[in-house]
Amino acid sequence: MEQASLEVSFQDEQLEQAIKEILKKDENAAVTQKDMQSLTLVDLSNRGIKSIQGLQYASNLTYLDLSNNEIDDNMPLKPLTKIRELDISGNQIASIQYLSAMTDMGMLIVNRNQISSIDVIKQLGRLHTFEANDNQISNITALSSATELTWLQLNGNQIVKIQPLSSLTKLKNLELASNLISDLSPLKPLSKSLMSLDIGSNQISDLSELEGMTLMTSLSAENNQIKKLDPLKKMSNLSSLNLTSNLVYNLEPLKSLRELHYLYLADNPVWNLDPIRNHTFDTHYDTGALRYALQLSGNYLDLRSTTKTYQLLNKLGGDGSVYSQLKAQRLLIGSRTAYVGESSFKLNEAPFIASSRTYVPIRFVSERLGSKVGWNQGKQEVTISKDNTTIRWKENEKKANVNGRTVSFDAPLLLKKNGSFIPVRFVSELLGSPVEYMANPKTVIIFEQ
Structure with missing residues (x-):
């Protein structure tokens, strides 16, 4: 009997049922190793799967989605060296070391697990997309060798130092929200590539290291201690800026940013809107709700109905109730x-x-x-x-x-x-x-x- 005709033994009924559906097999029919070798693109997301024992025979897989299951052991993935895109987010995985032989991998998504080490990245030289939000990562040294990365998300971890990112000169999208970062200087070498940056909910007070990032179209930096916006003066392509819950009081540096159509400034000490009087903001209805592209609640604006500031806010289509404002x-x-x-x-x-x-x-x-x-x-x-x-x-x-x-x-x-x-x-x-x-x-x- 040929090895490929041997029946595959699954430990998880949910996995076995899902594989049979993909293979269009009767629920009482056997799944052979040859059947598993025929699979190339497989979506097993949201199936309540606890064990992936049996998947090791799917040796020709190039795309695999295992997101939002209950998997804690990914060892059966070890032989699947042809995988180029893998999503194991929303599971209970503590280690991704078994992925080290997947050297063709371009996209790896491991959000919402219990991962602390990303050393495996050193082996994945073709990786262009890596998402590891909401894990337990503090050391990102391994990323210094991931020079092909263009998309990186590390929100919701325990990262303090980001020096390894300075070598990622192809990076276009970077998300580092909800960490413990205060020093942005390692991002300076990314000025010729970075277009979108999220550094919200960190410990950042100084944006001066972003000064040369003229390609930037989106910057999110809410929930920090940012006061001065002078480093943004030359970001002529900036379209979206989120500075909710900071210490911003002077909008003068935004005066020349004519592409700025989304500006979120709730809970700051902003007292004067004159610098942005000639901007246009994309306030619009979305599924019946009004989406304000200019948000100014919780500031120091005089929004009594007789004031120039009130008239200007209405002209700009902004949101900022008079009752939420303090006095300056x-x-x-x-x-x-x-x-x-x-x-x-x-x-x-x-x-x-x-x-x-x-x-x-x-x-x-x-x-x-x-x-x-x-x-x-x-x-x-x-x-x-x-x-x-x-x-x-x-x-x-x-x-x-x-x-x-x-x-x-x-x-x-x-x-x-x-x-x-x-x-x-x-x-x-x-x-x-x-x-x-x-x-x-x-x-x-x-x-x-």
Whole structure:
């Protein structure tokens, strides 16, 4: 009897039934090794399969989909050296070492398993697509040899260092969301290939290493600590930018990005939309629901129905409820006109710079942050009260009393005519409100907490 005519013994009824369906065999008929050798393209996804014993005889397979089953042992795949595309995502696999002989493999998808080592990648020299989202990967050293990769997804792992990616100069799509990454400098050599990058939910504060990536069309960087967008200025092909839940307050660097049609900026301290007033955003209906291409909820925009900002947001087709916005104060150095949103106020004295420190009027700033301000002429002392906190600070002192505790500063409280002025650092540290500076004109922006 020929070896190929031997009956294949399956340990899993679901696998056996699925193979018979593919082979168009009666459920009572035997499956032979020759039958298995006839298979080249096989989809076994979502079949409840626990064991793939028997698949080792399908020696001519080039495409195999085993996704969304209950497989924990992939050893039967070891002899299948002709496979070019393999999907084993959504299983319970802890090791992919048995795939090392699949040297023709171009696409490997192993999402949602318990994989920690990807050393097998060193043997797969033709790999152009690799997806390993939601595993337990921390070391990606093996990727330094995967120089044919054009598509790489490693979302939802435990990756800190990404130095091995610097040699992947053909990479077009890279996804690294939900890891522990803070340093993007290894991506700099990818500037002539990378078109799409997802670095959301990491520990990133600086985008400067992306500055030369002029081919980029899509950048997702939500849930980080990004403040400055200057490195994006020359990304003229950028179409989609997601910066939800960051620290972005100045949109000026986006002014010249005319291809930018999707911009997600919810939960940032954005206070001014003028830099993007000439952009067009692709807000549209999709299956009956309105999909906003410009999202600005949870910012510092003055969206009262009478404001220019409200009119501009409507013109741009953006989403940003007035009830989700906080207030921002703007104080121009040397000007007695201050702003809260688009409302203007006259100050008794203008903010000024002394000894390289920026000073702002304590009563105006504090009261608009919800504090009560008192002045004791005899003690020459300001009292600021909010909730359960009381701050006392005397003129020309470099320390304040906060609920009985002494807090030191490098600049004193100053009196100017009949106004008390505080160094702006006081606002951020003791009143708990973030402060930013704009250079032209010299402006202090204070964000309500």
